[in-house]
Amino acid sequence: MATATATGRKYIDCSEFPSDSNCTLKISGKEDEVLPVAAQHAAAVHGHEDTPELRDQLRQMLKDE
Numbered sequence: 001m002a003t004a005t006a007t008g009r010k011y012i013d014c015s016e017f018p019s020d021s022n023c024t025l026k027i028s029g030k031e032d033e034v035l036p037v038a039a040q041h042a043a044a045v046h047g048h049e050d051t052p053e054l055r056d057q058l059r060q061m062l063k064d065e
């Protein structure tokens, strides 16, 4: 399993997240930058609760840029 490096940027593509809004948002940056933004976005736009479980789910969706 790849690990994040100091310069390694990750991205999360909202279009791959199960939702009914056909959202195409893509967030990229370091893991600890992407996760809070993605969690806020999921809560604000997709009605998810910002929980540790949600963040775990989001973390699994991170990909190397």
Ligand SMILES: [Zn+2]
Pocket: 014, 023, 024, 025, 041, 045, 046
């Ligand atoms: Zn979205």
